[in-house]
Amino acid sequence: MLEKRNLEGETLLLVDGSSYLYRSYYAMPNLRGPDGSPTGALFGLINMMKRLRRDISAKYSACVFDAKGKTFREDWYPDYKANRLPIPEDLSQQIEKIHVAVRALGWPLLMIEHVEADDVIGTLAVRAAQAGMHVVVSTGDKDLTQLVNERVTLINTMTNQWLDRNGVIAKFGVTPERIVDYLALIGDTADNVPGVDKCGPNTALKLLAQYQSLDGIIKHANDIKGTIGNNLRRVLTFLPTARRLVTIHTACDLSSHMQSIAMSLQTRIEDKDELRDVYSRCGFKKWLRDLDSESGHVRCVTNCETQCAPDIERQYETVNAWEQFEQWLAMIEVAPLTSFSTKTTSLDPMCAHIVGISFSTVPGRAAYIPLAHCGPDHPVQLSRTEVLKRLKPWLENSAHKKVGQHLKYDAQVLANYAITLTGIEHDILLESYVLESHCSHDISTLAMRHLSEQILKYEDVTGKGTAQISFDKVEVGIATRYSAEDIDITLRLHRVLYFKIQVEKGLDYVYRSIELPTSRVLQIIERNGVLIDKNRLIRQSNELGIRLLELQAEAYALACGEFNLNSPKQIGKIFFQQLQFPVIRKTPSGMPSTDEDVLQKLAENYQLPRVLLDYRALTKLKSTYTDKLSKMIKPDTGRVHTQYAQAVAVTGRLTSNSPNLQNIPVRTPEGRRIREAFIAPLGSRIVSADYSQIELRIMAHISADSALIEAFRHGEDVHCATASELFGVTKQDITSNQRRIAKVINFGLIYGMSAFGLASNLGISRDTAKLYINRYFFRHPGVAQYIDETRVKAKSCGFVQTVFGRRLWLPEISGGNSLRRQAAERAAINAPMQGTAADLIKMSMIAVQNWIERERVNSRLIMQVHDELVLEVPDNELELIRTKVPELMCSVATFNVPLIAKLGVGVNWEEAH
Structure with a gap:
């Protein structure tokens, strides 16, 4: 729900339709109507317009879109928006339907030729404010923040963020009056307006703080030292044009349109017949049902539609007394399914501490148990130790079914407290991934996509950037609202998502037989970790440092002088001016490119590009692995514990981070040596098993x-x-x-x-x-x-x-x-090949881990990389593993051709290959 604000007097609500057009398209999944036509952007934009009408009371309103054709800015600067890709075909097919739907919803729709939507909004906002009205502009475009004043406010419905004058200052660090100067400095890549090279938001704020305005910066350009000063002086003549381009024009000549505009701004009622036609053609069943309900019609609904019903009354409570706790414990012990989540101090589950726990057993009702908040409100809280002690039997009982989002994380956190989480029946992260692997799976996006619900995000309660606080500093009242809503929405999303999975036999198999059990195995692998030879890494890092110095000296000799090997500009000057190398490709700004593809091509004929490629590869190897890996070793285990992500790659493959095991290079001797630091403990061996030509x-x-x-x-x-x-x-x-x-x-x-x-x-x-x-x-x-x-x-x-x-x-x-x-x-x-290979390796992980547990052997899975399983095997179990693991891997599925799994054994990961 949007935060409602009481605005005295008449209000004009202006919607930046062009902004929300694209945001709806990219936020929504690949929805299709009964005829197969795309409907995702239409669904998202209608949902946003309906919510705005419900939550913001305005006597006057309009939705403004860009008209086709050029605008006056292209007359000033021909390259304005020249870098924009053509509108996606799927979106283009929806635009006319969107216009029809917006009008049918009772929204006046404005499109003025040769004038951008921003300028129409700006002109109308200024005139309305001058007439004593309040103006609310609904947009996600930062350019429009320059309009904000005591009568003009912005609302971003996708983030539930209101921006008044103080909000603009808090978000951008400058007043609305200085937004134009700020944008001129940093540039606007979306509109192809170049700013000052290497001048990001922080640098722009420093310059504006010192010189007050863009004019002040231009006046003192010769006083500004370093790279920024040089870059600034190079674009001095263009900066006024940049400022003009990013300035919203609030005095556009709309005289030929004013009569129709004045008549159209009066908010109208919905055209239900037109809406019924749109909803029918697009397959928006729930909205059709709502229309029929309003008209007194009765429709038969499916089980899924009943479960998706909106406007559930919410009852969220903070549990800070033992009597409350016992009541909730009794509820979850008899509930057929409980939505469960932990709130913690860190995204790294291996070192996270529990701050609170939340539960929900029925939609609309949820509880949050604060356990370790230390914010300014000094709340009364139950003992974390005692709560976990009393919850442990329920958490470890597989008969008590749980649902959550990314429960692998919660299982890892609970393991820090010697609790083994079982009974994981469902996980909405995996449900969403199985349904739509190409979409975003964060809960706020899922809530909007599947429930039409706007919910609090983590950053809404903790802040962002340097001002962000850890969750234990969040006030308990706010934490309760966020945590209870989070777990309530999780339960409601599960009912929608799993219904969609169940009706597809293949999806149900992938979800229940592959993804859910894989999550459990990954938690075990992460916990096991892999032993690292820290001294070997330090030696390798030193050797790479020496080799980099040698390559640097070689590059200097070939270039006949010193230069920054990481500077594309300096490299370009040496390549194309000094050494006269052929230009392979140019950048969007027209300069000769020196990216890796260009270097690879030039390296076929010239030595210097080959040296630079070697230098870049070794620099990345040193900074990413040999320098960092030793710092990632957990002191209490001596091991590195990577984090595997299931719901990232659209093919079903796993990814890993901290460290990224998938990207350790294996085609160079230096890269392969990194794997020598992944070792087995004394009395054990590393065993690598992978499919052959899978x-x-x-x-x-x-x-x-x-x-x-x-x-x-x-x-x-x-x-x-x-x-x-x-x-x-x-x-x-x-x-x-x-x-x-x-x-x-x-x-x-x-x-x-x-x-x-x-x-x-x-x-x-x-x-x-x-x-x-x-x-x-x-x-x-x-x-x-x-x-x-x-x-x-x-x-x-x-x-x-x-x-x-x-x-x-x-x-x-x-x-x-x-x-x-x-x-x-x-x-x-x-x-299909990549995805099936991903499925097979996951099925192999499950089979191997189940066998390890069933036979109670001491060998353990420690890594999964591409098509490879890596185990740590005691010497006395080597022969057993040599026989059993290939057998398990090759029997997880029956194909028209035999599956072959090959094993390698060594004291380290590299030797096992």
Whole structure:
């Protein structure tokens, strides 16, 4: 719910329709109407408009959109908004429907040719304020903060944030009168208005604090030292233009429109017939039901629609007495499902302390138990030790079913208190991920998307940036509202999300049989951690430091002088002015690019780019791993405990952070040496188990290509088999180069590689590459058929599936941007392989961990990286693990081809390869 404010006198409510158009599009999932047309942006914008009408009382209102065509700013600066991509096709299809819906909701709609929506809003706001009215502007655009004064206020409905004068100062650090100067300095990338290079918000604030205004900064430009001073002086002549571009014009000539505007601003009633037509065509069943209810009509509703019903009365309580606690304990002990969450001091679960616990058993009712708040209100709180002692039997009883969001985190936190959380029945993070892996899964977004509810965010109660406080400093009353709402919404979201999963057999299997048990195994792996040889890392870091100095000296010699190896500007000057290297590509500002792709291309013919590439790679290796890994070791375990994220990669693969184990480079000797520091304790070994050629085997299975299937069934070298077919020679006569070409083709085609891509990869002509591809498809018609059918299905459904039913969404597959559409088509071909491989390794983790627990062996899983499981194995269990782990990995699924898992053993991770 929006915070309601009482505004005395008449109020004009202006909605920045163009701002919310895009925000609704990107915030909502890939919703489709009964006819398959996109409806997500329409749904989001209607929801926002309905909520505004309900929560802000205004006699006059209007929703303002940008009109088609150029505006006066492009007359001043031809490159204004020149970097903007074309409007996404899915959004373009919804715009006319949005205009119809906005009018039907009773909102006057304004579009003025040659004038941007911001300027229309600014002009109307100023005139209304001058007439003594209050003005509320609903927007997410920071540019409009320059309008704020004692009569003009901004509201961002997506963050529930009101901005008056003090709010603008708190958010941006400057008054509304200085917003224009602030924006001119930092620039506006969205509108392609360049500012001062390297001048970010903090630097801009410092300059404005010292010189009061942009004019003052320009006047004292020669007094400003360092890089910022140099960059400022380079754009002095453009800064007035930048200021003019970011200034909202509040005196636009709207004279030819004023009569219609004056008549239209009077807020009107809804056109229910028009709305019914929109809702019917778009499949908005709940809103249709609401209309019918208002008209006295009776409709039959499904179970899901009943569960999604809004406007549930809320009853949230702070539990600070033992009598209350016992009442809630009695409730959760008999509840069929309890929504549960901890509130803590840290995002790192291994070192987090519990601040409070919240419960909900029925929608609308929830409790928060504060346990360690130390804020200014000095609250009365129950003993954390005693509460956890009394809750432990319930937390550890698998018969007491729990639902939460990201319960792996809560399980890890409770483990700090020697409590093993069981009974995890559902997790809305995983439910949302299984339903829509490509969307955001934070609870506030989910609440808006699935419940049409605006809820408090963490930053709303703790603040942001340097002013942010830890949760234990939050006042208990505020903490209760936030925590109880959070857990209440979790329960309500579960009812909606799981209903959608249950009706899809494949999704239900992925959720219940893969994702939920994987979460439990990941918590165990994170807790186990991996032992690190700190001294070895220190030695490697020192050696890398020496090598970097050598590379720096080599670069200086090749450039005939010293320069900053990390400065694109200095590198560009040396490359293209001093050494006259060919320009491969230019940046959006027109300068020759020196990004990594350009360096790779130049390195084919020049030594200096090769040196810079080596320097960058080793610098990253040193800063990211050899310097940092030793600092991540937990003192009490001597181990590094990474955090795995399930709900990030759209393919179903896991990601890890602190440290990121997935990105440790393995193609260079220096990168591989990092893995030497991942060691086994005395009397144990590191065992690495991974699938062999797993994506090619999956391709053979899902394409049912007879040649691929036969090659794998007979244990042949599949690349030699392909080379033999491509070049018409016996397997004994295949050259190493022919096998290399076949390998590139085998892997390239499952990644959707085109003839152009294959030609670039192999250094051959496009005609030759096309010949190879045609010959391959002639020999592998099953693969060709799979690729063709997958493209058609992906465009029709908007997603592809893994063997086990996971949906891999492709939002750009029908988009208007040809490059993105082609990338989505390539992804559609490979995603089922990547996704199925991700499913298989998760299923293997589950099988191996279940076997470890069942047989009570001492070996333990310590890492999962790509298609690889890493175990720490006592010497006396090595032979058992050598036999059992490959057997488990290869038996989790039955394919048309055999699955092969290979094991490596060593005293460290690298040696195990």
